[in-house]
Amino acid sequence: MNVELKNIHKRFGKTYxxxxxxxxxxxxxxxxxxxxxGAGKSTLMKILSxxxxxxxxxxxxxxxxxxxxxxxADAIRFGVGxxxxxxxxxxxxxxxxxxxxxxxxxxxxxxxxxxxxxxxLANEYGFNFDPESYVDSLTVGERQQLEIMRLLFLGxxxxxxxxxxxxxxxxxxxxxxDTLQSFPKQAITTIFVSHKLEDVERLxxxxxxxxxxxxxxxxxPPYETKKFVSTMFGKEIxxxxxxxxxxxxxVLSLKNVFLxxxxxxxxxxxxxxxxxxxIGLAGLEGSGQGMFxxxxxxxxxxxxGKIFLxxxxxTGKSYYAFKREGVNFLPAARLEEGLLPxxxxxDHFILAEKPRGVFIDKAYGQRLAEERIKSFNIRGTPAxxxxxxxxxxxxxxxxxxLQTPLSLVLLEHPTRGLDIESMIYIWSKLKDRxxxxxxxxxxxxxxxxxxxxxxxxxxxxxxxxxxEPIDASGTNVEQLGQLIGGKGWPQKGDIxx
Amino acid sequence: MNQETxxxxxxxxxxxxxxxxxxxxxxxxxxxxxxxxxxxxxxxLLTAMSGFAVAYTTNSLILGFLAGLxxxxxxxxxxxFASITLKQSQVAIGFVLALTCRDLAYxxxxxxxxxxxxxxxxxxxxxxxxxPVLGPLFFRQEVITYVSFFAIFIAWLWLYRTRPGLMLQGIxxxxxxxxxxxxxxxxxxxxxxxxxGAFIGLAGPAYSLGVRAGWMxxxxxxxxxxxxxxxxxxxxxxxxxxxxFGAYLFAFLxxxxxxxxxxxxxxxxxxxxxxxxxxxxxxxxLVNIGNAEWVERTLAAMPESARKFTAKLxxxxxxxxxxxxxxxxxRD
Numbered sequence: 056m057n058v059e060l061k062n063i064h065k066r067f068g069k070t071y072x073x074x075x076x077x078x079x080x081x082x083x084x085x086x087x088x089x090x091x092x093g094a095g096k097s098t099l100m101k102i103l104s105x106x107x108x109x110x111x112x113x114x115x116x117x118x119x120x121x122x123x124x125x126x127x128a129d130a131i132r133f134g135v136g137x138x139x140x141x142x143x144x145x146x147x148x149x150x151x152x153x154x155x156x157x158x159x160x161x162x163x164x165x166x167x168x169x170x171x172x173x174x175x176l177a178n179e180y181g182f183n184f185d186p187e188s189y190v191d192s193l194t195v196g197e198r199q200q201l202e203i204m205r206l207l208f209l210g211x212x213x214x215x216x217x218x219x220x221x222x223x224x225x226x227x228x229x230x231x232x233d234t235l236q237s238f239p240k241q242a243i244t245t246i247f248v249s250h251k252l253e254d255v256e257r258l259x260x261x262x263x264x265x266x267x268x269x270x271x272x273x274x275x276p277p278y279e280t281k282k283f284v285s286t287m288f289g290k291e292i293x294x295x296x297x298x299x300x301x302x303x304x305x306v307l308s309l310k311n312v313f314l315x316x317x318x319x320x321x322x323x324x325x326x327x328x329x330x331x332x333x334i335g336l337a338g339l340e341g342s343g344q345g346m347f348x349x350x351x352x353x354x355x356x357x358x359x360g361k362i363f364l365x366x367x368x369x370t371g372k373s374y375y376a377f378k379r380e381g382v383n384f385l386p387a388a389r390l391e392e393g394l395l396p397x398x399x400x401x402d403h404f405i406l407a408e409k410p411r412g413v414f415i416d417k418a419y420g421q422r423l424a425e426e427r428i429k430s431f432n433i434r435g436t437p438a439x440x441x442x443x444x445x446x447x448x449x450x451x452x453x454x455x456x457l458q459t460p461l462s463l464v465l466l467e468h469p470t471r472g473l474d475i476e477s478m479i480y481i482w483s484k485l486k487d488r489x490x491x492x493x494x495x496x497x498x499x500x501x502x503x504x505x506x507x508x509x510x511x512x513x514x515x516x517x518x519x520x521x522x523e524p525i526d527a528s529g530t531n532v533e534q535l536g537q538l539i540g541g542k543g544w545p546q547k548g549d550i551x552x
Numbered sequence: 553m554n555q556e557t558x559x560x561x562x563x564x565x566x567x568x569x570x571x572x573x574x575x576x577x578x579x580x581x582x583x584x585x586x587x588x589x590x591x592x593x594x595x596x597l598l599t600a601m602s603g604f605a606v607a608y609t610t611n612s613l614i615l616g617f618l619a620g621l622x623x624x625x626x627x628x629x630x631x632x633f634a635s636i637t638l639k640q641s642q643v644a645i646g647f648v649l650a651l652t653c654r655d656l657a658y659x660x661x662x663x664x665x666x667x668x669x670x671x672x673x674x675x676x677x678x679x680x681x682x683x684p685v686l687g688p689l690f691f692r693q694e695v696i697t698y699v700s701f702f703a704i705f706i707a708w709l710w711l712y713r714t715r716p717g718l719m720l721q722g723i724x725x726x727x728x729x730x731x732x733x734x735x736x737x738x739x740x741x742x743x744x745x746x747x748x749g750a751f752i753g754l755a756g757p758a759y760s761l762g763v764r765a766g767w768m769x770x771x772x773x774x775x776x777x778x779x780x781x782x783x784x785x786x787x788x789x790x791x792x793x794x795x796x797f798g799a800y801l802f803a804f805l806x807x808x809x810x811x812x813x814x815x816x817x818x819x820x821x822x823x824x825x826x827x828x829x830x831x832x833x834x835x836x837x838l839v840n841i842g843n844a845e846w847v848e849r850t851l852a853a854m855p856e857s858a859r860k861f862t863a864k865l866x867x868x869x870x871x872x873x874x875x876x877x878x879x880x881x882x883r884d
Binding site: 126127128131137143144145146147148152155156157158160161162163164 | 713714715716718719721722725726728729730731732733734735872875
């Protein structure tokens with residue numbers, strides 16, 4: 056099926072998520088869509104799959120006919136099906152029921168007939184499914200296959216895949232790619248949305264790059280990875296002056312640590328982090344770095360291995376035990392996990408202090424709050440509610456709450472959404488604090504420039520694989536971008552420390 | 553105890569459970585769609601009173617039951633509007649309604665206290681009632697008890713054998729996915745909450761025109777039934793057949809308490825009266841043991857064959873709530 060997107064606009068408030076996008080995809084093509092977080096990829100795909108409607112002025116044309124899709128169910132009727140990053144299926148149901156749910160037909164279900172269809176389709180595509188087993192016993196990769204089968208049965212002629220290779224095994228990726236490569240023969244059009252350069256290069260016969268809501272480049276093979284990276288990230292990125300790493304004693308030591316959640320697993324990680332060191336964690340969201348930082352905070356219990364803090368074995372201890380040893384974690388969701396909405400700055404500073412008796416010493420709290428607000432340059436008063444502060448000021452407030460003494464600071468996207476001034480300020484404060492207490496710092500960021508600028512060493516995460524520590528002064532945006540996209544990783548067997 | 557009395561007693565268990573069956577089926581449907589109708593306890597009292605009042609005034613049992621049906625649906629409509637359209641806390645609105653409806657029942661019902669009104673009579677089914685054992689057990693009941701049997705069957709059939717029923721399961725489990733598959737999630741939530749409410753509304757008249765005929769105000773002994781029905785819904789794993797089993801178990805335990813009282817004279821009668829409640833809790837715990845993390849860890853450590861068997865057993869027993877229970881649905 057031919058897909059044409061003509062002059063697609065979508066505005067959320069003042070910002071354009073999509074701005075005048077024109078894209079024409081011939082029938083049977085495998086079209087890659089690249090772009091960093093927030094580039095407008097998912098908005099565009101939601102428009103094409105009927106989840107949201109574009110602002111007036113644009114149109115979607117399928118096989119020459121302009122169509123209006125009011126809902127995803129509408130889109131399916133026009134032949135457009137989407138596989139979401141988190142499969143939209145029903146985990147507690149049997150595969151067959153999940154397959155049947157939403158299928159048009161008579162009032163009473165005919166499970167026997169449906170099972171025949173199910174098995175026939177599974178055979179045709181080489182999927183190995185028992186219709187009587189349960190969806191939650193499947194891996195993410197298998198759930199994708201299940202969804203593909205369902206959409207095929209519903210007559211989808213255009214498939215949209217949103218980050219389909221996140222959280223699936225290499226074997227399942229091969230299987231997925233085999234399936235996708237059989238689509239052109241049936242004139243099924245595929246749209247493959249991904250951050251992963253390697254996957255896009257391997258699979259797609261054409262690639263469009265989005266940046267800040269606009270279509271900024273279209274490519275056909277042979278691809279040049281370097282070109283992708285510079286088009287995706289936009290500007291030529293220059294590195295500022297770096298400070299050489301000053302390292303002290305080992306603060307945090309991970310020995311053969313295994314971590315696991317439903318999406319990724321990290322096998323046998325060994326790493327030593329020294330006082331005064333700043334470690335940047337790079338990788339696409341969900342590649343394992345979030346789990347890693349939570350393991351360092353004592354929030355995720357490793358499946359195997361040991362975690363030492365200043366030589367003390369803290370494996371399997373609670374968050375509280377980690378905190379007592381001077382580990383501070385500042386999560387990305389500031390208002391959900393970091394601060395307490397509904398409480399003032401004053402309340403926060405009092406709460407974070409060691410209790411001085413049962414009753415609150417208001418005068419002391421007031422003094423403390425004024426002093427902290429001044430020294431951290433927070434725009435607010437002791438009585439300001441935290442939720443009324445801007446993002447930058449919330450982040451400053453969190454920094455002002457760091458405990459003393461500090462041995463390890465863990466930060467998740469510390470400057471996400473902040474302006475450049477706040478970012479520089481926060482980093483200078485952080486570095487000062489760590490130097491003063493001899494603490495190490497680990498942070499997650501999706502901003503490559505920030506990673507290179509402020510880290511001494513980098514760990515790159517890719518689908519649960521963790522790189523050897525990389526010296527930040529010896530790498531650049533291109534190389535890092537490739538590693539994040541899964542390219543340039545050492546193959547099994549030639550790993551060297 | 554001879555066979556005759558035993559059969560009559562057990563038949564009484566089915567009759568006594570009928571109102572609970574209606575309430576549990578209604579709540580199951582509503583919760584399957586993702587809406588907790590916590591007003592149930594109040595609704596049962598209010599419909600018991602109004603059902604009796606209407607039947608007494610009009611001298612029509614049918615109108616009495618219809619009144620219950622309608623009032624149950626109306627109360628559910630309030631729950632639906634507050635939780636689906638206004639996106640308010642289902643727990644808060646449900647609680648307030650439970651209390652309001654209860655007090656409303658006591659207040660409005662005072663003119664009908666203790667009066668003699670119409671009531672259902674046993675309606676043996678010709679032919680079937682003559683079957684030994686089964687006849688006296690199932691086929692010499694009041695009409696409303698037959699309807700309660702039928703309600704279980706219909707709820708089960710709808711939920712597991714029809715397309716809209718399967719969609720209903722999806723709506724309560726993952727509304728976003730149900731939406732993608734073509735469901736009008738919020739409309740369906742309204743529909744099922746109101747239908748569920750109508751079922752709950754049958755529970756009241758089933759007491760006041762049947763099992764415990766008449767209206768006795770605060771001493772009707774109906775206060776609390778709604779909360780029990782709520783827990784039976786959970787115990788039943790949101791499955792009509794299992795929930796019905798729970799309702800019968802509860803009615804049976806209560807009957808057993810009465811029967812054993814003269815036999816077990818050394819046991820204080822209060823113990824026997826209260827025993828069904830902890831027994832229900834215990835069953836609830838047992839049924840849901842497979843959800844506990846430590847069980848999963850223990851399972852993982854078991855040898856392959858034993859693990860598979862135990863996992864299957866636990867899977868069959870396990871009841872997990874509709875994942876989107878109590879969560880408002882927003883497109884995107």
